[in-house]
Amino acid sequence: MSGFKKFLFRGNLVELAVAVVVGAAFTGLVNAFVNAFIGPLIALVGGKPNFDDLAFTLNGTKFPFGVFVTALISFLIVATVVYFLVVLPIAKVMARMIRAEEATERPCPHCLSDIPIKATRCKFCTSELTTAAAS
Known part of the structure; x- marks a missing residue:
């Protein structure tokens, strides 16, 4: 039982738990940004904010490929937003910090x-x- 207690209170496990919680909250934030701003911009340009209704039928079986297309577009948009609003600015800040620590x-x-x-x-x-x- 003491080994399990050590495992639970190790610093890495606590840091990982905090990272998962913050990551989940950040996911909600990014999804809200995409749904509130990026989706309507796509609707202005493309006419639709999502493509869930697109499907084809083959031998009586419906294939709703629009759900995949919507998920793919959402993924690409979220990845782009995260890169340009989080990864790139943090990389620039880290580069400045490294230069300052020369x-x-x-x-x-x-x-x-x-x-x-x-x-x-x-x-x-x-x-x-x-x-x-x-x-």
């Missing part, structure tokens, strides 16, 4: 203390740094 220090080759990149003498061991070590 190294400003390096280890001294003599005492291994962190010193400024442009230093010509170590402030800890006072060793003079060669040109190759300074660059």
Whole structure:
């Protein structure tokens, strides 16, 4: 029983549960955006917001392929919205953060203390740094 308790309270499991809940809420948000704004725009251009009524009959069996077409279009729209409104902006922010975290220090080759990149003498061991070590 203690192993099960450790499993439940591990950080990864809690983080995963939070991610699933937030993901479900985000799914609702994206679907609402698509239904409120993108669907009506498609209806303006194409005449219909969905294609659920499209079907064909073969030997008395009805194949409602419009349901698949509507789901496919919805998937493509949701994927596009998520990419341009979430993935792309976050990637730009992450790139800026990485640039901001670029190294400003390096280890001294003599005492291994962190010193400024442009230093010509170590402030800890006072060793003079060669040109190759300074660059």
